[in-house]
Amino acid sequence: SHKSHIRGTWVESNVCPPSVSGTTLLIVAYSTVIAVGLVGNTCLVFIISRQKEMRNVTNILIANLSCSDILMCVVCLPVTVIYTLMDRWILGETLCKVTPFVQCMSVTVSIFSLVLIALERHQLIIHPTGWTPAAGHSYLAVAVTWMVACFISLPFLSFNILTNAPFQNLSLPFNPFSDHLICMELWPSERNRLAYTTSLLLFQYCLPLLLILLCYLRIFLRLRRRKDMVEQATEARQRKARGAQRVNAMLVIIVVAFALCWLPLNVFNTIFDWYHQVLPSCQHDVIFSACHLTAMASTCVNPVVYGFLNTNFQKELKATLQRCHCGWGVPETYESFPLSTVATDVTKVSSMQQGSLL
Incomplete structure (x- = not known):
């Protein structure tokens, strides 16, 4: 997940040029992801920040997730499209270093945000009468x-360089690529590079997702054991329980989508790092582009899932569009249910005051 450039032999890309249809498909696909990711995540951040009722711990962390996706759409995606379509790097040394740095940072922020959301849900449902995180804690967690x-992500600033070395060893009477530059990683040793990339795979993907899985598994088991209590409760309590279950479903979908989107690129990077000979020469860039595009599609998941399952988001988006069109809008009423009431009848006042998630 840490590579933002095409990895392979750039000479082979000239021997096996991409087809016009493939290039067109690549441009359309990346452009769609950029447009949906930018518009969707910007709307999500705007609405969460605008409505005080929606400014609770989970929503702040979801807004943080969207901010990292916006950064990816603005910096990484356009650069990747340009580099994929060109036979060389034309964007200068600064972007050569900044692009992989930003992508690594954005992915790390995204997965850490998902971990924090899972830990918060775990605390509220498994230990509802214990310590309850407040909005101030979430801002501190976001900064950290x-x-x-x-x-x-700092190593990418140090070890990504511009070079024309791969084009200097071509045995051609006339070398048209002698002045071409590529952006690549140059580590002190192959051992250092493998140690870093393997660590990223573990701490940026495998271990966080394992922790998230454990949190939601415990939540699921706890809620299933208390199903009878909810069924015997009052109508108001049943409504709150159904709302909280909808929240859990939304968050699980976001996590599963993130894991599936990033799986192909992580597999590709792992194969490249440890056994790159098995990758076909001519299809190398195509495979990378498909894996990278699938990973980048994760930037669209958050607003789409949140928009479909969050009734307050839908109401506020509708009201905002009405105000833009008519200059005014009717205030919407918001569903409100304390997140921890799904777990027990006894809740802390601070949990009751936390506000609604949906």
Whole structure:
């Protein structure tokens, strides 16, 4: 997930040029992802930040997830499209270093945000009468997440370089590529590179998803054991329980979609790092582009899932569009249910005051 450039032999890309239809499909697909990701995530962040009723811990973390996706759409995706279609790097040394740095940082922020959301849900449902995180805690967690992600991504600023070395060894009477530059990683040793990329795979994908799985598994088992309590409860309590279950379903869908979107690129990177000889020469760029595009589609998942399953988001989006069109709108009423009431009859006042998630 940490590579933002086409990895392979750039000479082979000239021996096996991409087809016109393939190039067109690539441009259309990336353009669609950029448009949906930018518009959807921008709307999501705008609405969450605008409505005080929606500004609770989980929504703040979801907005943070959207911010990392916006950064990916603005910086990484356009650069990847240009580099994929060109036979060389034309964007300068700064973007050569910044693009993989930003992509690594964005992915790290996204997965850490999903971990924090899962931990918050776990605390509210498994330990509803214990400590309850407040909005202030989520802002602190967001700041720490970005700082840690920045630190993890720093090697790309150091080891990504512009070079024309691969084109200098061509045995051609006239070398048309002698002045071409590529953006690539140059590590002190292959051992260092493998140690770093393997660590990223573990701490940026495998272990966080395992922790998230454990959290939601415990939540599922706890809710299933208390199903009878909910069925015997009052109508108001049943409505709150159904709402909280809808929240859990939405969050699980977001996590599963993230894991599936990033799986192909992580597999590709792992194969390239450890056994790149098995990758076909002419199809290398095509395979990479397909895997990378699938990973980038994760930037569209958050607003789409959130928009379909969040009734408050739908109401506020409708009201915002009405105000834009008519200059005014009718205030919408919001569903409100404490997140922890699904777990027990006894809840802390702070949990009741936290506000609605949907």
